[in-house]
Amino acid sequence: MDAFNSIILILDATLRNATPLIFAALAGMFSERSGIVNIALEGLILVSAFAGASAAYYTGSPWMGLLAGMMVSVMFAQLHAFATVTHNGDQVVSGLAINILAAGLTASVGNYWFKQGGNTPNLVSRADDLNARFEPIVLPFADALADVPIIGGLYSELLSGHYILVYLAFAAVPLCWFVLFRTKFGLRLRATGENPQAVDTTGISVTQVRYLALLVCGMLAGFAGVYLAVALTAQFSPNMSAGKGYMALAALIFGKWRPKTTMLACLLFGALQAIADRSQGAIILGFEVPVQLVEALPYILTVVLLGGFIGRAVAPKAIGKPYVKERA
Amino acid sequence: MSQHYIPAWITVVVIPLANVAMAAFAAALVFWYLNINPLDALQAMVYGAFGSSYGWGYTLYYMTSYIFTGLAVAVVFQAGMFNIGGEGQAYIGALGVGLVCLGLGGHVPLIVLLPISIIAAFVFGGLWALIPAWLQATRGSHIVITTIMFNFIAASLMNYILINYLKPADTMSVESAVFDPSSWIPKMHEAFALVGISIDRSPLNLSMFWALFVAFAVWVFLWRTRWGYEVRAMGSNPSGARYGGISIPKTVIMIMVIGGGLAGFMALNVVQGEAHQIKLNLVNQIGFTGIAVALMGRNHPLGIVLASLLFGFLTQGGSELQFEYSVDARIVVVLQGLVILFSGALQNMMKHPIERLYLRLASQRKEPSEEHAAEA
Numbered sequence: 278m279d280a281f282n283s284i285i286l287i288l289d290a291t292l293r294n295a296t297p298l299i300f301a302a303l304a305g306m307f308s309e310r311s312g313i314v315n316i317a318l319e320g321l322i323l324v325s326a327f328a329g330a331s332a333a334y335y336t337g338s339p340w341m342g343l344l345a346g347m348m349v350s351v352m353f354a355q356l357h358a359f360a361t362v363t364h365n366g367d368q369v370v371s372g373l374a375i376n377i378l379a380a381g382l383t384a385s386v387g388n389y390w391f392k393q394g395g396n397t398p399n400l401v402s403r404a405d406d407l408n409a410r411f412e413p414i415v416l417p418f419a420d421a422l423a424d425v426p427i428i429g430g431l432y433s434e435l436l437s438g439h440y441i442l443v444y445l446a447f448a449a450v451p452l453c454w455f456v457l458f459r460t461k462f463g464l465r466l467r468a469t470g471e472n473p474q475a476v477d478t479t480g481i482s483v484t485q486v487r488y489l490a491l492l493v494c495g496m497l498a499g500f501a502g503v504y505l506a507v508a509l510t511a512q513f514s515p516n517m518s519a520g521k522g523y524m525a526l527a528a529l530i531f532g533k534w535r536p537k538t539t540m541l542a543c544l545l546f547g548a549l550q551a552i553a554d555r556s557q558g559a560i561i562l563g564f565e566v567p568v569q570l571v572e573a574l575p576y577i578l579t580v581v582l583l584g585g586f587i588g589r590a591v592a593p594k595a596i597g598k599p600y601v602k603e604r605a
Numbered sequence: 606m607s608q609h610y611i612p613a614w615i616t617v618v619v620i621p622l623a624n625v626a627m628a629a630f631a632a633a634l635v636f637w638y639l640n641i642n643p644l645d646a647l648q649a650m651v652y653g654a655f656g657s658s659y660g661w662g663y664t665l666y667y668m669t670s671y672i673f674t675g676l677a678v679a680v681v682f683q684a685g686m687f688n689i690g691g692e693g694q695a696y697i698g699a700l701g702v703g704l705v706c707l708g709l710g711g712h713v714p715l716i717v718l719l720p721i722s723i724i725a726a727f728v729f730g731g732l733w734a735l736i737p738a739w740l741q742a743t744r745g746s747h748i749v750i751t752t753i754m755f756n757f758i759a760a761s762l763m764n765y766i767l768i769n770y771l772k773p774a775d776t777m778s779v780e781s782a783v784f785d786p787s788s789w790i791p792k793m794h795e796a797f798a799l800v801g802i803s804i805d806r807s808p809l810n811l812s813m814f815w816a817l818f819v820a821f822a823v824w825v826f827l828w829r830t831r832w833g834y835e836v837r838a839m840g841s842n843p844s845g846a847r848y849g850g851i852s853i854p855k856t857v858i859m860i861m862v863i864g865g866g867l868a869g870f871m872a873l874n875v876v877q878g879e880a881h882q883i884k885l886n887l888v889n890q891i892g893f894t895g896i897a898v899a900l901m902g903r904n905h906p907l908g909i910v911l912a913s914l915l916f917g918f919l920t921q922g923g924s925e926l927q928f929e930y931s932v933d934a935r936i937v938v939v940l941q942g943l944v945i946l947f948s949g950a951l952q953n954m955m956k957h958p959i960e961r962l963y964l965r966l967a968s969q970r971k972e973p974s975e976e977h978a979a980e981a
Contacts, residue, residue, distance in 0.1 A: 316753065360950035369687050369749050371950035373896060374942055381938030382635070388933035389639045395933055515935070523753055530750060567769070573761035576754040580736075583746035592747070 285430045287551045292435070292443055293509065295540075295547030297322065297501040299446040301525030302532070302539045303453045304497035308354075309534060310457060311490035312470040312595040316372035317357050318498055319522025320379030325350035325502030327383040330397040330513035331390065333409035333506075339400075342409065342507045347499030353379065354495030355488065362487045365599035376522070384515040400511035411440045411508040440508040442500060447540075449497070454536040456493075466490050470593035473600040483600045501525070527579040534593065546575040611960050621903065621948065623955040628947040632940050641930050653925025654918040660925075662793065662807020668910075668917035669809075669874045672816040674895025675913055676823050677730075677868035679904040683827055684860045685840035690737060690752030691868040691892030693759030694730040698869020699876045700763065701729030703771070703781055703883040706876075710788030718788050722877055723815070723870070730869020731862040733759060738861030742854035748861070756892075764885065771883060781883040790878040810878035812870075817910065819870060824906040826863075836860050868892060890938075897941050900949040916941070 301318045308315035325346035333342030353375055360366040360374075384395040391397055400409040419437035423429045457463040468476045469486045477483050501521070506513040528546055532539025553571040633643035654664045674691045681688035688694075705722040737751035764779070771781035793809040827833035838846040839856050847853055875887055898916055902908030923937030947954075 314749070316749070360946070364951055364953045366950035366953060369689065370896075370900065370945060373689070373893070374946035374950050376942075377893065377897075377938060377945060378942030381935050381940075381942050384935035385635075385639060385933040385939055395935070520757060523757065526750070527754060567765050569761040569765035569768075573758045576757045580740070580746070580751055580754045580758075583751060584740045584744045585746070 281427075281430060283555075285434050287548065287555060289435050290551035290554065291544060291548040292439060293547075294550045295543045296440075296443045296446040297504050297509075297521050298525045298528055298543035298546060299450065299540055300442075300497050300501035300504065301522055302529045302543055303449055303536065304494040304501070305526055305529045306453065306457070306534060306536065306539060307466065307490045307497065308357075308494040309529065309596055310470045310593055311466045311487050312473060312593055312598070312600070313357070313361055313487060313491065314368040314372065314597045315357070315494065316369060316523070316526060317353070317375040318501075318525055319518055319520065320372075320376035321350045321353055321495060321498035322502040322505065322518040322522050323376075323379040323383055323516070324353050325499040326506035326517055327387060327397070327502075327513045329499070329503035330400060330506035331387075333400055334397055334407070337407055337409050339409055339411045339503075339507050343500070343503045346503035346507075347496050350499035350502060351492055351495030354491040354498065358488045358491040361599065362484050362491075365601060368597055368599075380516055383513070387513065387515065395515040397506075397513040400507060409507070410511040411442065413438045414441055414444070440504070442504040442508050445500065446504075449500075450536050450540045453497075457536065462489070467593070469600075470595055473595050477600070477602060483602075487600075498522075524575055527575055530592075531575075531579050531582055533591070549574050611963065615959065615963055617903070620952070620956050620959055621901070623959060624948040624952055625901070625944070627951075627955060628940075628943040631943050631947070635936075635939055635943075639932055639936070641926075641932060646926060646930070649925055649929045650918070650922025653929075654922040657805060659805035659807055660921060662805060662809040663921040663924075664914070664917040665793075665813055666807060666809040666874070666879070666917070667920045668913040669813045669816045670871050670891045671894055671898045671913035671916045672820055672910055673871040673874070674868050674892050675898030675902060675909040676820060676895075676906065677864045677892075678895045678899035679902065679906070679909055680823060680827065680836070680867065681860055681864040682899055682904045683840045684836045684856060685843065686741070686857070686861070687749050688734070688752060688861065688864045688868075689749055689893075689896065690734060690755050690865070691895045692888050692890070693752070693756035693892070694733045694865040694868035695871040695888045695892050696759045696763055697733040698726045698730035698866075699872035699883055699887055700766065701725035701869065702872040702876050703784075706784035706788040706881075707771075707781065710785030715787060715790075719790070722788075723873065726869040726872050727866035728869075730872075731866035734861045734865025734868075735858065738858045741861075742857040760886075763883075767883065767885060779885045783882045784877070786881075788877065789881055790873065792878075808879040810874065812874040812878045815870070815873065819867065820906040820910050823867070827906075832856075832859065868895070894941060897945045897949075901944060 301322055304321065305315050305318050328349035329342040329346030332345030333339050336342070357371050357375055360371040361368045387395040387397060401407065414437070416432070416437035419433040423433040457467065465476060465481055465486050466489075469483055473483045476486065502518070505517055505521070510517070524546055525543070528542040529539050531542040549571050553568050636643040636646050652660070654660050674695060677691045677694065678688050702722045702725055705718065705725045709718050709721065733755065734752075737748055737755055740746040740751055741748040767779050767781065772779055773782045790810045790812055792806070793811065793813070794804050794806050796811060797804050827837060835846065835851045835856050838849065838851060839853060843853060871888070871891060875891075876883060880887060894916055898909055898912045901915065902910070902912035919937055919940050923940065924934050926932050926936060927934040
């Protein structure tokens with residue numbers, strides 16, 4: 278029974294850890310499928326976490342936080358589009374600029390606003406009668422079933438009691454699949470990432486498609502940041518994204534730029550993180566695996582996959598190249 | 606067709622300066638918003654960075670690190686690739702330097718130890734770049750992604766090594782033992798004191814001269830050797846280079862190992878010159894700043910030395926701002942981000958208007974003389 282309980286706890290943490298990765302990886306999917314490398318995910322998470330926490334603090338509503346976080350994230354994503362699509366700038370350089378800018382701006386503006394070393398005040402404070410954090414959602418009958426063996430653990434512990442954003446993340450996966458693979462917009466977006474010349478020839482504006490792709494990217498990345506600051510912790514602290522944007526990028530590659538496999542990669546990485554957080558390491562087949570190896574495993578696996586040693590990750594064909602219209 | 610000709614001074618001087626001016630303007634807006642007069646801030650920064658031998662010491666100390674990580678990015682840029690792994694390569698380079706100092710410090714004199722630690726910094730940093738390079742060269746994995754991943758893997762690896770092997774049992778914080786003082790690279794103020802000149806204590810140490818020498822050596826390598834020519838040929842036209850008989854995989858691996866080694870040199874300055882022990886997170890974004898330095902320095906060693914001085918000034922001046930205005934020290938990071946944005950990502954934004962302006966002015970000046978010619 279103890280083993281069952283600890284597995285449930287690890288799976289529970291897996292869902293929590295995977296949520297920001299799923300949002301950010303889906304965000305990256307829209308960008309990269311349209312042909313724009315997006316290492317700016319890290320920065321988008323950070324700015325939306327900051328804007329989300331600040332807005333939630335001032336308005337007292339987590340939903341206003343979500344709105345503000347998404348808006349600011351979209352602004353930065355559009356900056357990425359402005360640099361890489363309008364001005365044909367290097368996509369990696371632009372992403373890096375956004376990440377560095379995000380790290381600096383959130384800390385300095387946060388320090389100027391709140392004078393707490395870059396942190397926002399706590400979003401839950403009894404003294405100020407403030408509760409601007411998302412509340413966990415208890416699914417129907419969860420309390421009644423809590424004591425039933427097995428089912429109680431699976432349903433009441435594992436599935437129930439998460440923040441609404443966790444459920445939204447898993448709902449977003451089929452939704453993004455539908456948009457990308459079953460709508461005209463999705464078809465155009467994917468075609469732009471594979472062969473922008475062909476898209477241009479049919480009279481569709483490559484520029485417009487890519488700006489729209491980055492708009493969606495910004496919105497989804499906003500969910501990831503707001504989840505970190507307004508749900509998981511009730512506060513923004515500088516650099517709280519802590520590499521999650523890069524890990525989401527790794528998950529996107531590991532999932533071969535497809536929604537379902539990317540979600541599975543996020544769950545795998547989330548589980549590794551949960552194992553690393555819970556213990557000083559893991560014992561696999563009698564060997565003691567150091568906790569640092571568990572932490573590094575997502576990156577190692579991605580490198581191994583990229584090397585073509587386990588399957589093949591084929592990126593969208595036109596990724597990374599600015600599209601310059603030919604002029605007669 | 607003289608009207609399509611853009612002289613070099615426009616490309617090399619005017620456009621980069623216009624980009625920096627844009628970044629400075631954006632930075633001024635940020636300062637203004639944070640309730641700091643930008644001109645006062647600039648004055649405080651200049652005073653903090655250049656107003657005393659203490660300020661100079663810190664500025665040049667930061668410059669030394671940035672020269673190494675900037676060159677690490679620039680040499681790989683010359684081959685048309687992006688080395689975003691300076692962070693991890695410098696960290697592993699620190700392991701090499703640290704192992705040499707821990708193992709040989711106190712047993713051999715500095716004159717023997719120093720060449721070994723220099724080689725160790727280069728070899729360890731270079732080896733950390735070797736795997737991404739090999740994967741790019743032979744299996745086509747994108748070097749940007751693999752070097753990002755290797756930064757994280759390096760962080761975990763160093764964490765493991767520090768906790769399990771290098772941390773003395775009686776300390777709480779995660780760092781190695783302090784090296785034997787005989788293995789430390791002498792500080793500049795000590796060296797100056799030997800010849801009777803007194804300057805303030807600062808972290809600045811003799812590795813600055815090594816940085817300047819390495820910058821010169823990189824210039825010689827890139828523009829005066831066959832290998833350097835092959836690197837630049839690959840950077841400007843990979844298929845042409847391949848057709849000309851240059852082995853692309855070999856060049857990729859060579860230049861990445863050199864880049865990694867250059868990043869590893871940073872540890873000479875930070876670890877052997879200043880901290881005298883391997884600390885957690887010792888690289889602290891210096892690898893990423895190297896990207897900004899390389900962009901601003903236009904991937905040329907001389908430009909990189911100048912850009913490193915600028916970033917050394919920003920780092921030191923920015924930390925002075927913290928005392929002066931109680932502004933967060935990470936305001937420097939904003940400045941770095943703006944420079945990368947305007948000098949890197951948005952470099953074309955100012956290019957076309959400036960070129961158009963030049964062409965218009967040039968044609969206006971030419972028209973009267975053409976009329977004269979017609980009259981005659």
